[in-house]
Amino acid sequence: MITLTPKTLSPFSFLCNPIPKHQNQNSKYTIVTQYSDSNSKPTFNSNCESEFQTERGLKFDIGETFFRHESATGRDLGVLAAALYKRSKGKLRVLDALCGCGIRSLRYLIEAEADFVLANDANDDNRKVITENLSQVESSSGDDPRWAVTLSDANRIMTECYLKRDFFDLIDIDSFGSDSSFLRSAINALKLDGLLYVTSTDGFSSGGRRPQQTLAAYGAYVRPMPYSNELGLRMLIGGAVRVASVLGYRVTPLFSYYSYHGPIFRVMLRVNRGKLPDNRNYGFISYCHNCGSSQEYSWAELGRMSCPCSDSKVSKSLVVSGPLWTGPLHDTLYITEMLHLAEEWGWAGSGSGTDLDKLLNQMVAESDPRLPFGxxxxxxxxxxxxxxxxxxxxxxxxxxxxxxxxxxxxxxxxxxxxxxxxxxxxxxxxxxxxxxxxx
Ligand SMILES: C[S@@+](CC[C@H](N)C(=O)[O-])C[C@H]1O[C@@H](n2cnc3c(N)ncnc32)[C@H](O)[C@@H]1O
CATH class of the missing domain: 3.30.56.70 (N2,N2-dimethylguanosine tRNA methyltransferase, C-terminal domain)
Known part of the structure; x- marks a missing residue:
């Protein structure tokens, strides 16, 4: 078993040329550093110090792991997107790279009907609780494992998968702070047309008060603007656009979700072969403190930024953030299908009485292509x-x-x-x- 703490991390920056990905890659999973032991299924016993939690009717333990109840909506959204992926592709292999107690892995297995989930967390102490939680699901289906647990650094496990050409349909990066340091190895370990679900909790820098930090983490100089929380989402997507393009891929958001609990910024991205969008969807956003108007600028227009208001104080009043994702925050079709699936499952629609209902309806409305950023x-x-x-x-x-x-x-x-x-x-x-x- 290889167990690394985050401090022993190598960024694997030598991996410049991506290994070609194949859409229907079926290689047997062989590279985990530690499989769960299916012969020693733990029982949930009354000696457990922590109490069981439930989420969408599923029972699980959190032990001493880091767990946020408030992230349930983010998990709901991930499961809905994953389930739609499984319906359309017929196959779903998930890497839950920073799994905590393994609740996402459990939900991807049961609700999204993932064929296989690799639950990974760098904290060795989480092993028992992750294994206990996942043991509610049979560990194999015929000869094929349904799930496995590894206790490795996320970058290490993703890079090992990539080097073994063991690609995933969905990689979930639920990190503390910024997701940036995981993007490269995650994108490499994804199948073509795969989904990358990333999270950032560094709301302070997303608010525009730390432009030097956002520049370092996301390659974007972000200033305070009235819609800073949307800029946080755009910065997250823009950061992924930049890393993906270095590797020869392009990303497009399926949905973007901000929650004030934390605050937390989450985006579900689809990753395909391609390049940076041509001067479209990745550029700069200005806000004029004088008149309150906002504008979008391409790279070619960088030297020509001005505000339509003709006030002499304009140059002082104009603040610019970027480069950021300036395109749609949601894929209208995908988010609409997510809403329909939530209704089918009784998670939304009349009588569900949940916030998810309101949220998905708002996201569908927000995805109207006539609406600008901000x-x-x-x-x-x-x-x-x-x-x-x-x-x-x-x-x-x-x-x-x-x-x-x-x-x-x-x-x-x-x-x-x-x-x-x-x-x-x-x-x-x-x-x-x-x-x-x-x-
Ligand atoms: C925000 S928590 C995950 C919560 C979980 N996904 C959920 O939905 O409840 C972040 C987890 O990442 C783990 N972690 C931190 N750094 C890591 C790294 N470099 N590689 C793998 N896991 C890491 C921590 O041990 C912690 O359990």
């Missing part, structure tokens, strides 16, 4: 219009009546996504104030 906070509109904060529903229905595209934002409750300018929103806020004063 969102407009109604408090900012009110402050610029010098009126009370306008009611969200009234603003949305006025915008719709005027022919604008509009949706709520899953990231910020009192904000809208719209293709109406800040000036237009200010006008509407003033009109609404006048109407309410006249009543």
């Amino acid at each position: 969102y407009t906070k109604l408090d900012e509109v009110a402050s610029r219009a010098k009126v009370n904060s306008p009611p969200l529903r009234a603003v949305m229905s006025t915008l719709e009546k005027e022919g604008y595209a509009v949706s709520r934002s899953h990231i910020e409750s009192n904000a809208i996504k719209t293709n109406c300018s800040m000036a237009g929103c200010i006008r509407i806020a003033k009109q609404l104030q006048q109407c309410s004063s006249a009543e």
